Amino acid sequence: MEQKNIYYSDPGITQNESVVLRTTTNSTATLVALKHNIVRPAGGGEPCDQGLFCFGDTHTSIVSAVKQQGLTWLMLSKETPIPNEGDQVSVQLDVNHREQRRRLHTGVHIAIRSCLNVLGGEIKVTEANISEDASQATFALDTSTPIDRNHIDMIVSMINQVFIDAIPVEATKAKSVDDARKQYGPLFRLSERHELSGKIRLIKIGDFDINPCAGLHWKDTAIGPCNLNIAPSSNGLSGLLRIMRYTEKET
Incomplete structure (x- = not known):
């Protein structure tokens, strides 16, 4: 399943629902890649989007976002429960930011x-x-x-x-x-x-x-x-x- 980064096509979108494509972890964070992503990573002198990642009863801050393995990954705190691939989740950006x-x-x-x-x-x-x-x-x-x-x-x-x-x-x-x-x-x-x-x-x-x-x-x-x-x-x-x-x- 291909990921679509839609922050370019519609930068006015500040919240959306999507499904989880892939998840992984490293020593410091839980990483989640979504099918439809609105979070722009830092780059070109511009900081990363800020906001919340939500699924079920979990509402956690997006720490950062990185591009690797051909995907944009949302970085969440290590303590964040890991959603399953295919789960429905939502992202709410800090609109003012x-x-x-x-x-x-x-x-x-x-x-x-x-x-x-x-x-x-x-x-x-x-x-x-x-x-x-x-x-x-x-x-x-x-x-x-x-x-x-x-x-x-x-x-x-x-x-x-x-x-x-x-x-x-x-x-x-x-x-x-x-x-x-x-x-x-x-x-x-x-x-x-x-x-x-x-x-x-x-x-x-x-x-x-x-x-x-x-x-x-x-x-x-x-x-x-x-x-x-x-x-x-x-x-x-x-x-x-x-x-x-x-x-x-x-x-």
């Missing part, structure tokens, strides 16, 4: 593109991470362009305008990095931190930005009220993005 991560991840893409547009030339992204609790995202880049207050003001202004414009964000694919470069030209950017081969997943923000990414994103660039702090660093600049408490749900 998932939505905050998606908003922050889109915000980081917007910020990095804005830096590139304002500074021009070559920039090297050295950091792009979302905190484990999804409360904030940090990013940093190196550039040969001397940074002054005017640069910072222009970058912040561009970021805020993109937030207001609510540009659609969509996932697409390309056969290779070279094909993406040919198709999208200067709109396409690729971080030097990653070496990619074969088919790639892309996150496209209208005619503003397109970048290889395996993370989850918000539906558009209207990511909600946020606090943004960008400052010069020794080799370029660094930034901190926080999404303020936001109650509007994705439609």
